[in-house]
Amino acid sequence: MPSFKGQYEHSIDDKGRVAFPAKLRKNLSPDAQEKFTIVRGQSEECLYLYPENEWQAVEKKLSTVNSFSKKGRLVKRYLLRFAEDLSLDKQNRIALPSDHINYSAIDSKVVFIGMGEHIEIWSPAKLEEADENVSAESIEEIFEQVLGGDLENDGD
Template sequence: MNSLIGTYECKADAKGRLMMPSALKKQLSPVVQKGFVLKRAVFQPCLELYPMDEWEAMMQNVNKLNRFKKKNNDFIRRFTAGVKFIELDASGRLLIPKDLIGFSGISKDVVVASAVNIIEIWDKDRYEQAIDDAAGDFADLAEEVMGQDDGDGIS
């Protein structure tokens, strides 16, 4: 699957159903039939939606870990905590389970943001706060992560 593009604001209803934005649904159309995995994010109070092929690729890496090492076993347990298989309903909605709503703090206003090959689902206020918190450090972070010197000063 190609990289996903876009950040969208939408609403969740009282049952935790979220209408997938049409532009994102169009990008996901080749993988919708296989379903998705919805899980807690590792570093942020948001949810991550993996297309099934992306999840299976991630699990191939996780499955290589030696489970007789405590830290690996602990990681696997924490990484897969709350994982749910999700499908879009006939109306193109995604049902977010109550335990994952609790983790993410999602209420009514939601941000759905592409993150290369997965989708992050945020409570809008928490998303705005995370963006604001990272704004000052982003230039330094970009330089550290992407600014590898190839000898002639051009990255």
């Protein structure tokens, strides 16, 4: 299964169009048909871009969320309320919706970050701000908690 990775900075034009990075495009599944769903980031002021085939997996998971629970409704409402379908144009650009541009404080440039099954889209300034809030020590601790094991001694 192809995986999105890497970081790519591109300029955005006055109409909100930005070139979709060629290296990320190579990893698009044919099932995606160059179609995407874009949503707001969960706690960071960025955007999440899901290829159509990956978005179908998200929707499948959402269909199992209990709409009769307050938390279930909140998750569905927050995610689907701001979801929009997009496609690459003939110049391999993607047009970011203006409300998403405003939410993520995107100005003249965007940074695409491959996140495995989806892509994050950041304002360079917001990404720098997010990076400044993470120390090397906290990154090591987070890696240990999330991936497991003692990273300092692995491979020694």
